[in-house]
Amino acid sequence: MLDHPTSALPEKFSQTGLYRDPVQEIPSDRVMAYEVRYALYSDDNEKSRYLFLPPGGKIANHNAQEWEFPEGTLFFKTFYLTAMGNRAVPKRKIETRVLQRRSNGWQVGVYQWNTAGDEAFLTNGSEIRLPFQLPLGNYVYTIPSRLMCLACHQPQKDFVIGFEMIRLSGVLDENGGEQLRRLADRDIFTQPIADTKIEIPGPEVEREAIGYLHGNCANCHNPHSPVFSTTALDLRFTLLKENTVNVRPEKFATNDSTQVRIKPGAPEESLLFQLLARTFDDGTQFMPPLGTSRTDTVGIDLVRRWILSLGTAN
Template sequence: MSSFARISSAILALAALAGCARTPQPVHSFAEGKPDKLSDWHLVEARDGRLVPNTDVVPYDLNTPLFSDYAHKFRTLWMPKGTTAKYDAEGPFDFPVGTVLTKTFFYPKTGGDAKAVARTYDTSRDFAAGSANEALDLATVRLIETRILVRREKGWEAIPYVWNAAQTDAELARTGDAIALELVDTEASKAGRDESRPANAREAFTYVVPNENQCAGCHVTNVKAKAIEPLGPRARHINRDYAYAAGAENQLAHWTKLGMLAGAPDAAQAPRDANWHDAKAPVAERARAYLDVNCSMCHSPTGPANTTALDLRSANTDLRRLGLCKPPVAAGRGTGDRLFDIVPGKPDDSILLYRVTSNEAGVMMPEMGRNTTHKEGVELIRDWIAATSGNCDA
């Protein structure tokens, strides 16, 4: 064989090996233990300038998401082949052992220094061209962390991972992390925005990745069972369309079609929370959806805050338990010297608004998961209380 032929053969062999290296490995759902790298799971991987889900890993989204310091989120679901989740109209679906949920927190880049991230609701630049909403574009977003929830024989387990500076992989973060970031307001100049905030206003804050134990603070929604469970994949949250590469489809219908969900009714018959950011929806529905996803994991009849007698689930119809003219169970600085959780027509007299506005430890609600005030969320709650009729003096 000539030298040229030998070199050509070597090049072809290397190319073949490189092609094999790019082939995604099958998803690995670990029955126990906590792998050091997110990539060990083969669920979502940084590849070719994108964050992409593996084969049979299904992305999904919520009608109204939990507020997390303005972070955007990319959620996925994977289940072992041949298994099916059982539908539940109220609580989390009954997922089979081996199921893995991921939630990747990220921010749009601003073009400035690495810690400057965009404070925006615009998601048009989040996803890679031609991928619909199935792959993130790493040229336009900065990945912060990916949280895994895995269903094991003994129950659900939460495992946090933090993305490295190179954005090539995420590493196990048992003790959590604290990341200095700066929000740059890229939407303040748009119509309908808060005119008191100038365009490109900056707000420094510390993004906190929870440690393993802190995950239970939100994900244990039943104090008697004391078990972690998923919060997002519930009928009222995921009953919406998603932009899949093959076309938009209702998520309940899509999961059913894939054989991943059994017992779900037609989307029109399933519960559905409003999109809190949809100005066309009634303000009460938007506010109730916002409180449901941000607060009801604790404030429900079974939650850790059930002793407050405050029930912030969107399905609750008891206005007293919703907080209208309800005095707090325990007085203290968390009340801000206000007398009732919600005073109809008077948001500034309401404990609820005071606590969701505050960033002070021991006062703010929720108690964890944010280090900034959600200004648009606060204004939604203000508008809702202002439009609520009633009289606490009656």
Template sequence: MRFFLPALGLLLAACGAQPPTPTYHAEGRPALLSEWGMMSVEGGHLTLAEAVEPYDLNSALFTDYAGKLRTIWMPDGTSAEYREGEVWDFPVGTVITKTFYYPVDEARNMLRGDEGLIVADNPETLDLDRVRLIETRLLIRREAGWVALPYVWNEEESEARLMRAGYSETLTLAEAGGTTQTINYLVPNVNQCAGCHATNNTTRELSPIGPATRHINRDFDYAEGRQNQIAHFIAAGYLDNVLDRALPRAAVWNDPDVPLNARARAYLDINCAHCHNPVGPADTSGLHLNIDAPEDPNLGLCKPPIAAGPGSGGLRFGIVPGDPENSIFIYRMDSRQGDIMMPELGRSLIHAEGVDLISDWISGLEGSCT
């Protein structure tokens, strides 16, 4: 028996039965995603390691209709600190992951992944018969600050490899009615990650964007049942108890039961405000799209562009109340041209539903530009 048990352990390890163990690498850039131990491929599923907590956002950044599985892991005995109106203050050793995928049909045609499709029986896993994995991005909190590392999945969907120089691939997205869209999918290199995650143009330090209370104050269908994500993180020891206060909640941008203004502001906040805020990379534009920005010219109302060029389309104002067709916002959102489109990173397609939302919002604004 004493010889049988070690042999059995080796056999289970070889078969992939051993669960992954989350590992924080304080330095270096591991070549394989599996070296972090945050997730593994077992039995045809992408499965999260123990204590790796999934979460979702009320409104998410548009990325060519990709679905996203988001997770947070922190070392034992550590937790994040709540910060009013900001991303939580995460301890050294935190690893945040975001896995991009597309659902597939029986013929392996790729479908839209941002419409709440069920892609696994367990909402905390991904069924690889029903999705195609594209990439997993990591944000790691080290002593000197956050580090971003992009990993690209192989064709077998068995492992993801570090692509420091980035990666691009042409994908075809199947649409209703038999039509298709071509996606020029781009995985950013490690320097391009700062294009979104360096939210302060003075320090240029990387920071997470999504894990702020207003974005994750919502319910999630965990394996053990539906629960508010904030309460779940507190129960997991990942956040001090903050349930004794009124917590902000961003609107779900495509929820028709929510007022249009709240949905539009939430959409602009998550898609644009990491650059367009008073201290962001686009601070010289004077355009502030963060959720708490007042409704004045800095929000784009009757605001002329700081710099002329193709990005303005010859239009005079960012937002012309009641007139989306003459608003620079819509002109730039409705473009795929590199020197015109906004956001300028993270997409190759036009988010038609987002354009419709902001167009409807502008149509309902009162006033005129003189």
């Protein structure tokens, strides 16, 4: 497939060409591995990520916040069941999601791995629920439907989530080098990247909390999303603080006329925190609504500590 990156997605994952050895997960020399900061929480399951660009293809980065990808681009993201962070249980490949840039837009494909981990097969686009018995109890892993994939990716300017300046920056590769510099040195961008160390301003707890919300919430909460018409909430890191701290919700229904999105020093009185902290057992809409079935207690505590720190700062 790497020779014909706009052709129809193959039935067998081995035909994509990502791995030279699927069991050992040795990738092709033609793909680029990458990691992201502020990753989307996925029940503590692990992920690997690869990018393929066609020969001569470059990422248009004239807008530093909204990159555009050439026809023939392929993204591969593999999910591993890791027993919710229990390292005593060997991880297992469950699925690989493929994004393919064609002349008429993006195609998505989801591959389910067999138990041996030596082959995966293209699903029919329906949701698949896989039950597991894990040390912490029963767990159901959900392989998303095509519509679920589109629900998260279509609100992006060019469909892709995570491969962006702020989330690639600050990640060191296996040799201790700056990941974004390594990618830039491969001449894959239309514009040079002078500064590969981009940070969110503010104290550490603020940087990490804003990054967490950017990575977990801005997929939907941005002006390109249909959700924006009902919430008018932009949670991209560059605007998050000014759009939330002491800001009344514009369109979200609330019975409290004094409620704000974030009230400094008072997480339990902050609408954003209330939505984020909802559990899967209380029968209400939790956030984010897709891609997870367990509450991210670490992320919620991070946002709580940031909101508390805002009260101290003021």
